[in-house]
Amino acid sequence: xxxxxxxxxxxxxxxxxxxxxxxxxxxxxxxxxxxxxxxxxxxxxxxxxxxxxxxxxxxxxxxxxxxxxxxxxxxxxxxxxxxxxxxxxxxxxxxxxxxxxxxxxxxxxxxxxxxxxxxxxxxxxxxxxxxxxxxxxxxxxxxxxxxxxxxxxxxxxxxxxxxxxxxxxxxxxxxxxxxxxxxxxxxxxxxxxxxxxxxxxxxxxxxxxxxxxxxxxxxxxxxxxxxxxxxxxxxxxxxxxxxxxxxxxxxxxxxxxxxxxxxxxxxxxxxxxxxxxxxxxxxxxxxxxxxxxxxxxxxxxxxxxxxxxxxxxxxxxxxxxxxxxxxxxxxxxxxxxxxxxxxxxxxxxxxxxxxxxxxxxxxxxxxxxxxxxxxxxxxxxxxxxxxxxxxxxxx
Amino acid sequence: xxxxxxxxxxxxxxxxxxxxxxxxxxxxxxxxxxxxxxxxxxxxxxxxxxxxxxxxxxxxxxxxxxxxxxxxxxxxxxxxxxxxxxxxxxxxxxxxxxxxxxxxxxxxxxxxxxxxxxxxxxxxxxxxxxxxxxxxxxxxxxxxxxxxxxxxxxxxxxxxxxxxxxxxxxxxxxxxxxxxxxxxxxxxxxxxxxxxxxxxxxxxxxxxxxxxxxxxxxxxxxxx
Numbered sequence: 001x002x003x004x005x006x007x008x009x010x011x012x013x014x015x016x017x018x019x020x021x022x023x024x025x026x027x028x029x030x031x032x033x034x035x036x037x038x039x040x041x042x043x044x045x046x047x048x049x050x051x052x053x054x055x056x057x058x059x060x061x062x063x064x065x066x067x068x069x070x071x072x073x074x075x076x077x078x079x080x081x082x083x084x085x086x087x088x089x090x091x092x093x094x095x096x097x098x099x100x101x102x103x104x105x106x107x108x109x110x111x112x113x114x115x116x117x118x119x120x121x122x123x124x125x126x127x128x129x130x131x132x133x134x135x136x137x138x139x140x141x142x143x144x145x146x147x148x149x150x151x152x153x154x155x156x157x158x159x160x161x162x163x164x165x166x167x168x169x170x171x172x173x174x175x176x177x178x179x180x181x182x183x184x185x186x187x188x189x190x191x192x193x194x195x196x197x198x199x200x201x202x203x204x205x206x207x208x209x210x211x212x213x214x215x216x217x218x219x220x221x222x223x224x225x226x227x228x229x230x231x232x233x234x235x236x237x238x239x240x241x242x243x244x245x246x247x248x249x250x251x252x253x254x255x256x257x258x259x260x261x262x263x264x265x266x267x268x269x270x271x272x273x274x275x276x277x278x279x280x281x282x283x284x285x286x287x288x289x290x291x292x293x294x295x296x297x298x299x300x301x302x303x304x305x306x307x308x309x310x311x312x313x314x315x316x317x318x319x320x321x322x323x324x325x326x327x328x329x330x331x332x333x334x335x336x337x338x339x340x341x342x343x344x345x346x347x348x349x350x351x352x353x354x355x356x357x358x359x360x361x362x363x364x365x366x367x368x369x370x371x372x373x374x375x376x377x378x379x380x381x382x383x384x385x386x387x388x389x390x391x392x393x394x395x
Numbered sequence: 396x397x398x399x400x401x402x403x404x405x406x407x408x409x410x411x412x413x414x415x416x417x418x419x420x421x422x423x424x425x426x427x428x429x430x431x432x433x434x435x436x437x438x439x440x441x442x443x444x445x446x447x448x449x450x451x452x453x454x455x456x457x458x459x460x461x462x463x464x465x466x467x468x469x470x471x472x473x474x475x476x477x478x479x480x481x482x483x484x485x486x487x488x489x490x491x492x493x494x495x496x497x498x499x500x501x502x503x504x505x506x507x508x509x510x511x512x513x514x515x516x517x518x519x520x521x522x523x524x525x526x527x528x529x530x531x532x533x534x535x536x537x538x539x540x541x542x543x544x545x546x547x548x549x550x551x552x553x554x555x556x557x558x559x560x561x562x563x564x565x566x567x568x569x570x571x572x573x574x575x576x577x578x579x580x581x582x583x584x585x586x587x588x589x590x591x592x593x594x595x596x597x598x599x600x601x602x603x604x605x606x607x608x609x610x611x612x613x614x615x616x617x618x619x
Contacts, residue, residue: 300490303451304551305479305507307472386452387478391490 013290017326020282025334027275029353031268040177047121049223049235050248069216075242081234084118084224089190106181110190118224130155130170141166144182145174162193191217284374291378296394302387315379323371396558396591398425403457419614430592432605439611441595449561450474479508483557487564489544491536497547498532504554522550542573560592578604
């Protein structure tokens with residue numbers, strides 16, 4: 001049975017294909033990883049309108065500057081077309097500037113849990129273990145996959161954010177984008193953390209007798225829109241009708257993100273093309289060479305009465321079985337190496353490869369089609385020879 | 396089968412060296428049940444002639460007929476069918492497929508002619524037992540001696556009971572004892588089944604097994 005699947009004498013052919021396929025799959029998995037990151041960010045910004053206090057713009061959350069008072073949030077909620085508004089506080093976990101706005105920056109996200117998540121693409125974040133936050137939760141945190149991995153966090157375990165103790169109530173699934181590095185808490189807890197960091201804020205908000213209260217301590221809001229409403233038009237309307245706010249226009253931000261990640265897009269396109277070329281050439285060359293190596297066998301078979309069609313059918317069958325064996329071996333090799341590398345990187349919250357089902361299916365299909373094409377090409381070349389010539393050349 | 400060849404010519408060679416005329420108008424007629432030996436010095440074109448007669452390569456000119464039917468001008472597919480059903484080959488270097496066992500090599504002859512598998516297996520058993528290689532059926536060619544390989548190759552050549560049996564130096568790589576076995580079996584094919592046998596050889600004892608011998612010299616056949 002095994003011999004029928006993997007014809008004798010093809011071991012090195014299978015290994016050759018496996019190496020080429022492993023290269024293709026590995027490079028493809030790296031490209032997939034980058035693509036998922038870029039697409040995840042794009043998906044997020046296209047799912048909501050982000051509004052921040054005027055001054056620091058989108059940097060507000062990252063820099064812990066700027067404020068969006070409750071009165072402004074109420075004004076935003078009244079703009080026609082707005083369906084939901086969720087107040088948020090976003091703080092950098094580490095205040096050292098070396099982490100500022102880098103892809104590795106970890107963030108504390110405080111969410112107003114009394115309001116539903118307005119992001120159309122992330123109605124709820126995927127929880128791998130435990131649960132998501134509920135309204136009324138205090139000193140409870142849900143953490144992203146990388147955030148948890150670097151600290152070996154588990155559900156029910158303690159977590160210290162700033163100077164405050166928290167309990168981890170949930171771990172998010174890996175999204176391969178921003179939330180992987182989030183620690184999500186209630187907005188009241190986030191406000192506490194913010195106040196403890198900035199003595200000036202304590203003077204303004206802590207006394208309770210000023211013009212501003214704790215409810216004004218927001219770094220921004222996520223705005224959802226009603227069905228049928230054009231989000232870009234709504235964002236412009238908010239900007240026109242509510243004074244003192246910075247509004248991100250989803251479509252524009254998406255385009256900006258795409259522009260700013262154009263280098264990465266080109267890079268991953270190059271990586272993918274390189275993988276196709278390396279893997280494709282390796283595979284087709286190996287299959288072609290394997291068929292040409294059997295030129296004597298084909299001569300003998302034709303002497304025994306094999307027609308061109310019968311021979312082509314046999315060679316294609318063998319090539320497909322050998323290609324499949326090589327492809328599966330290559331995928332297994334790439335998976336083994338990739339997962340081993342990622343297991344090491346995962347401790348630092350990094351992931352280099354993404355072996356998505358579409359990548360693996362594409363690689364298998366690509367390998368089989370290319371193997372069949374290479375085998376057909378080689379067979380047609382051999383079929384032009386007379387049986388005697390094929391036997392002579394293969395001797 | 397009545398095999399007739401008329402005016403066969405064949406040249407080899409490239410553009411630089413110029414063509415080498417191997418066969419220059421070969422005429423031949425061998426009747427059913429006859430064994431014809433073709434002798435000649437090395438390079439005289441004996442194997443080339445056998446290849447042409449066995450439809451393994453086309454002649455430059457001339458015609459080959461099986462039972463008065465022209466076959467050298469047939470299409471590739473029909474020639475392939477003829478090779479499988481009516482012609483058996485025994486080569487000096489055995490030409491067994493290294494990736495197949497002795498048993499699989501023998502049965503390979505039945506694969507391309509649409510023969511009933513069980514019937515072919517029964518015949519293969521009988522032949523391998525007769526040639527004393529049945530006990531080696533599960534071995535690969537590299538695990539067999541030269542004599543065993545040639546006997547397996549012989550079983551493959553006669554599995555479909557071909558009416559034309561072409562043997563190219565079939566005893567060239569064998570010792571005297573194994574050579575006698577192969578020559579005995581070739582004779583049996585002609586005498587018992589009426590097969591037309593053409594034997595290319597440079598060994599006198601092999602040529603002596605034939606009903607008559609022809610010498611290939613200067614690209615033409617003449618009585619030896």
